[in-house]
């Protein structure tokens with residue numbers, strides 16, 4: 001798949017702001033600073049579409065981007081930073097939780113995890129929510145360019161042996177060198193066609 005057109009639609013702060021029913025939605029979740037906005041920019045080949053920042057907590061709303069006039073990419077607020085980002089129990093965290101469990105238009109979620117750190121407690125909580133909501137999701141290990149090939153392999157071996165993650169699909173990604181991009185776009189394609197698990 002290629003994203004041939006993309007435009008910012010709305011920054012939603014509450015349920016009432018979400019776009020009216022209809023178009024399918026693909027959401028990007030993960031802790032603050034993990035690289036959600038950078039991933040979206042890379043997927044659509046636009047350096048400055050989604051605002052990125054070295055200060056965690058930049059994205060404080062559900063940012064909707066209309067792609068190919070057919071579906072939305074939704075940049076969710078990052079969690080896990082005491083100042084700036086939101087806790088999953090905060091108001092914004094609850095909005096994210098409710099969005100995942102209740103939003104009919106949500107087809108699939110890309111759950112981002114920093115490849116260097118591996119999943120945090122809050123990441124595992126998100127994964128649990130996704131499983132409970134029975135939404136298809138893909139784990140994306142970001143900033144893979146910051147790890148040597150050896151370290152990446154060790155990290156993935158460790159993940160493989162983590163029971164709570166058994167059987168979950170994952171891909172490694174870098175917004176710097178673009179690795180993983182095509183796999184992610186292919187997965188989104190499948191998700192839109194109802195073929196992702």
Ligand SMILES: Nc1nc2c(ncn2[C@@H]2O[C@H](COP(=O)(O)OP(=O)(O)OP(=O)(O)O)[C@@H](O)[C@H]2O)c(=O)[nH]1
Pocket residue numbers: 030031032033034035036037038039051052053054055056057058059060077078079085142143144145146173174175176
């Ligand atoms: N080396 C490297 N840096 C990255 C990568 N992805 C993101 N970054 C950097 O990490 C920082 C955070 O990236 P963002 O895309 O703003 O992160 P976010 O998840 O949207 O953060 P919030 O909006 O705060 O939730 C920025 O300084 C990015 O340049 C990557 O793949 N490799």
Ligand SMILES: [Mg+2]
Pocket residue numbers: 036037038051052058059075
């Ligand atoms: Mg962001």
